[in-house]
Amino acid sequence: MTTTPMVSIRDFRLVRQTRNGSLLVLDDVSFDVADREFVAIVGPSGCGKTTLLKSIDGLIPRTSGEITVNGTVVDKPGPDRGFVFQMDSLFPWRTVLANIRLGLEARAGDRATKNRIARDLAALVGLQGFEEHYPHQLSGGMRQRVNVARALAVDPQVLLMDEPFSSLDAQTREVLQEELLRIWSERSKTVIFVTHQIDEAAYLADRVIVLSARPGRVRASIPIELPRPRTLELKRTPEFIAIVDRIWQEIELNDSGRSARDADDTQEARVNHA
């Protein structure tokens, strides 16, 4: 018996229109993500990680290929997916509770129930006691906790996270990484997590997908066979360091064998209109 993957990406290709013409951003991307799997996506800057995540959310129309979530073709955002953005995307005039409640407001149901859900989520992300605070009264880490809670409010099956901790200091980032693993296991979500931090990818994920320089193609899919539950001490073990090294090697070599960092500046993956 085969189980349907939670997210399935098939022969996905995406061309963006820019001032200089058409730009091939993603090409021939295919991979599956199982229910409750935690997958991290890494790759050189500009290779299309955010574009891929937004495509899974249905925010960008595909050029060809297909993405399905729980067997349904994605053509727009839906409550089965929650998106946690890279940058602080809270409404400054809303309290913590009102920000978390946001996704629920368009839905049927009474205000008391929605407030209860929002309060439970505030507690889940460690913000009990801060429900009536405004974003400017919170630290960066606390604001990202609100972002996570807000994405969870509609109880999505899939959580799409775009470098959610990148603007945080190293210590806060590590605290939130541990918290995210706790939330992921408590709430049984499927997570797709884009990051630049290779150690973050290895620490969090069951599997790391490495994209090539633009146009992004799947270069490697590396299973992270490290035991769970994971604690931060894991990062100091030889097994962990070896995995991080392996991921780095895949990133450093792009398709033409050049350094991925150089290639990002020079590669012109443009598609002519003609």
Ligand SMILES: Nc1ncnc2c1ncn2[C@@H]1O[C@H](COP(=O)(O)OP(=O)(O)OP(=O)(O)O)[C@@H](O)[C@H]1O
């Ligand atoms: N709205 C847009 N219109 C046209 N091109 C875009 C748009 N957004 C992004 N791009 C281009 O698509 C390519 C991929 O961008 P994307 O943000 O997905 O990359 P990324 O891998 O997430 O980058 P980074 O790691 O730097 O965040 C880049 O060349 C970018 O310039």
